[in-house]
Amino acid sequence: MKKILILITLMIVTLFSFFSFKDKNKIEAKEENLCIKDCMSGDKIRLKDGSYWHIITTSSEKTILFSDANIDLEGNYLPVNYMSYENTGQPVAFDTINARTKEKNPYCIYPDLGCSAYEKNAKDVLEDSNIKKIIDENFVPKIQELFKTEDITVRLLKTKEFWYLQRLEVIKEEKFSWLYHSAYWLMDAYSPYSVYLLKEGDKSLSVLAPYILYQAGIRPVIELDSNLLFEA
Numbered sequence: 001m002k003k004i005l006i007l008i009t010l011m012i013v014t015l016f017s018f019f020s021f022k023d024k025n026k027i028e029a030k031e032e033n034l035c036i037k038d039c040m041s042g043d044k045i046r047l048k049d050g051s052y053w054h055i056i057t058t059s060s061e062k063t064i065l066f067s068d069a070n071i072d073l074e075g076n077y078l079p080v081n082y083m084s085y086e087n088t089g090q091p092v093a094f095d096t097i098n099a100r101t102k103e104k105n106p107y108c109i110y111p112d113l114g115c116s117a118y119e120k121n122a123k124d125v126l127e128d129s130n131i132k133k134i135i136d137e138n139f140v141p142k143i144q145e146l147f148k149t150e151d152i153t154v155r156l157l158k159t160k161e162f163w164y165l166q167r168l169e170v171i172k173e174e175k176f177s178w179l180y181h182s183a184y185w186l187m188d189a190y191s192p193y194s195v196y197l198l199k200e201g202d203k204s205l206s207v208l209a210p211y212i213l214y215q216a217g218i219r220p221v222i223e224l225d226s227n228l229l230f231e232a
């Protein structure tokens with residue numbers, strides 16, 4: 001009889017601890033204004049590695065996330081300053097001088113200014129940008145390990161996504177400070193010798209030559225299966 005009572009007591013304690021842990025997670029999520037279910041564009045979520053991201057778009061099949069943090073050259077998250085527009089990123093050139101020469105990449109008209117194409121296309125751009133190489137070599141393996149899959153796309157923010165999020169601010173009547181709190185490159189080219197970026201403290205996109213040092217950092221976007229994020 002005594003053993004049965006001890007066993008019942010242990011079961012009750014275990015159940016209480018389980019539900020307390022779940023309630024604690026819900027409370028923490030609520031305090032940080034995190035979305036954990038039925039998430040929508042603009043919502044903030046936290047990944048298993050402790051990093052914070054905002055949803056660009058989501059459906060039952062695919063979710064696209066924008067990192068709250070810039071990453072350094074080794075693919076590690078940098079501190080985020082949500083209270084100001086101070087750039088907490090590690091500035092890096094979109095491309096280095098003469099990194100992709102005109103002989104190999106006819107699209108790169110002025111290689112001494114860098115090439116505005118983010119990635120190779122097997123047609124007129126045969127090499128990836130410096131930033132894409134950093135992402136692929138140093139960040140992609142970490143995010144693949146986090147989700148235990150290679151079926152994940154990592155890239156920079158597109159201009160149409162930036163403008164979409166700005167329109168969403170107006171629709172939701174909500175200030176998306178996370179969209180502006182660091183300087184970062186976008187993946188789209190404005191011309192063969194210029195690239196879109198968000199400058200520190202600005203709310204509109206700028207256009208600069210890819211070979212402009214100390215202007216912007218790397219802030220990744222990931223595309224992945226929604227089931228990997230919102231598991232039952």
